[in-house]
Amino acid sequence: MSEFDVSAVDLSGILNKDAEEKAKQLPDPSTYYILTVVPEAMEEYADSDSGIIKSSQTMHYEEVLTPVLFVVKMGPDCFADKTRFPSGPSCKQGDFVIVRPNSGTRLKIHGREFRIIADTSVEAVVQDPRGISRRSEEHTSELQSLRHLVC
Secondary structure, eight states: OOOOOGGGSOOHHHHTSOHHHHHTTSOOOOTTEEEEEOOOOOSBOTTOTTOOBOOHHHHHHHHHTOSEEEEEEEOTTTTOOTTTOTTOOSOOTTOEEEOOTTOSEEEEETTEEEEEEEGGGOOEEESOOTTOOOOOHHHHHHHHHHHHHHO
16 A cells, blocks of 8 residues: 655645634534534643643643533534423533533644534533543542442
8 A cells, every 4th residue: 555645735825824714714513513622731730739740641631531622613503403402502602511521523623623513412511611620530440449349
């Protein structure tokens, strides 16, 4: 199998544009889908007074597995089903939402991670997402050991 020739694709016309032009390149979600962006992980641990810096691998895991997303665009049919959403829309453009980790279709646009999620993936809206993180593996193993004591 021959290798792909990267030089055959010229991206300079896209990558050298200003922020406004790049924003026009964001996909418009169709039907009941929502375009979200993953907030960037903080470089320091929030509960650390000593300024301990996270490793790049830790920051990557936090961004990939984050339960917090920022709503950028909404498809025309989002929350339109009155039987599924009798109280109306669960969120709006500009909200921070809570979803299950790894929800949606992951894509990178100009170095930022975006996700396209279904309207049914939104579990909550949060005003200030700082301090919200996925339950740690350490905590998960503690719960599993407690489950064995109960059973």
